[in-house]
Amino acid sequence: MAAPDPDTPLTLLGGLTPAAFLRDYWQQKPLLIRGAIPGFQNPIEADDLAGLATDPEAGSRLVLGHRERNDWDVEYGPFEPDRLARLPERDWTLLVSDIERFWPDGPGFLAQFDFIPRWRRDDLMISYAPPGGSVGPHVDQYDVFLFQAAGRRRWQIQDPPGNPECFEDLPLAILRDFRPTDSWDLEPGDMLYLPPGVPHYGESLDRECMTWSVGFRAPAILDVLTGFLEERANVIGDQARFEDPGRPADQWPGELPAGDRRELRDALRALLAADDADLDAYLGRFLTRPTAGTGLAAPDEDAPPPAPQPGVRYRIHPGIRRAWFHGPDGPVLCIAGHDHPTPALEPEQLEIFCTVESLAAADWEAGFPSIHQVLEDGLREGWLEPDD
Structure with missing residues (x-):
């Protein structure tokens, strides 16, 4: 199926066309969208999410604490059912990643975001939180659409970002100095888009709060380079060595001779040489x-x-x-x-x-x-x- 028409307005984007959204907001500034999916009926209950968090194949975590106390802690699943049953009345969040792997309708929900190439998409993560539940003020290095599926959540952002320093003695990357400049209460069907690097803080306002996060990854160029070099190194193997039979006598024993440097340069260039077709195949x-x-x-x-x-x-x-x-x-x-x-x-x-x-x-x-x-x-x- 082809991507949505870039010039057709989408309710999901608040009436913007994909072309306008990508031009004016993507990786640039936040966008609040009221009624992104009108009449949305949440198909996943808190108990469903808790059940999935007990599955060893599901990536789950539990964040406890509150900003006023800075008593943040994190636990990683799979969880025993009795652990989830003993949670307090407030100030915690249960998160499960890669929901599209376990929910048959997940890929269809994500297809609504096909105006962005799928290779950029990371996953659908769902979080449930009672009143006060949060993961703390933090900064993400990826784009994310925060869709409110049930209940209400208050989102605050700080723009410009200010000081990104985090507490050093906490198990999570919690911002030390978060000063909100904007605040919105999201109702079911509302959505907030955030580009990378925007400090933000979300807090549940009731016992029904469930947020669906559609994240979009961007690989670090260093990781791309490292993977390429690993592939090339595996082709050469660890038995390849510099060879110099019949080398000429040199005058200075401490010098790196020009001929040796030339041979090593040529070997490195041969290792790194790749045309566009080779690089495209590697990227794929x-x-x-x-x-x-x-x-x-x-x-x-x-x-x-x-x-x-x-x-x-x-x-x-x-x-x-x-x-x-x-x-x-x-x-x-x-x-x-x-x-x-x-x-x-x-x-x-x-x-x-x-x-x-x-x-x-x-x-x-x-x-x-x-x-x-x-x-x-x-x-x-x-x-x-x-x-x-």
Whole structure:
């Protein structure tokens, strides 16, 4: 499915077109949107969230404390049910990440934000808090849409940011000096967009407060570079060495000779050399790599590679990322850290591939012969399993 028309106003953006929002607000300034999803009926209750927080595969945490006391503490799940049952009447927040992996309608909810490329999207996180519940004043380094699904929450921001210094003796990154310049009480259906670097503080105003956070990540360039160098280093291997048979005699033993420096420079350049097609393929692999939070078991390197069975449909792990791009020889599909040329597939087909929940070779082999390699990769690495 194509992205929303950039010039069509969206209620989700308060009547702005995607083009106007991206031009005037994205990564620049906050936007409060009243009635972003009119008539929204919250499908997830606090008890549902608590149940998910007991699941070992779900990323959950519990933040306790209040700004007036600065007594912040954090606990990480999975939680025992009796721990959640013993929580006090106020001043705590339960948060669960990657909700789209566990809630079947999660991907559909996130699709409303497809005016931003999916590779930038991180996850859907849901938090529940009784009165006074918060995670403290803090700064995020990613874009986030804070949608009020139930109850009321007061959001405060500080603009300009001021001093970003945090307390040193707390288990959370809580701002030491937060001075709000704006304050809004959000009702169900309202949404607040915040770009990176804006200090903010949200506090529950009632016992129904549930906030859905749609976060958008941006990789650190240093991480991108480190991944690229790791790939290249793995190709060379640790046995490669500088060699200099037949070298000439040198006059000064303490000098770094010009010939030696030239050989080492050439070796480094050869290691780093990559054209646009090579770099694009690397970026596709890097940006779709499974994260540690995906929960995949390490593959058994000694076991024979599993072979896909004809006629079997395989379910894709919901935490696996997929993307595609136009290469010089046609589209390239990237999934779970692999890249596959797909010159015979149209953008509409690639979009379908990037959203389907299961795969079968028969569905794709006519236009995508590498589907067999995709299935082998997934079975070997544990992100595919038979869809019983």
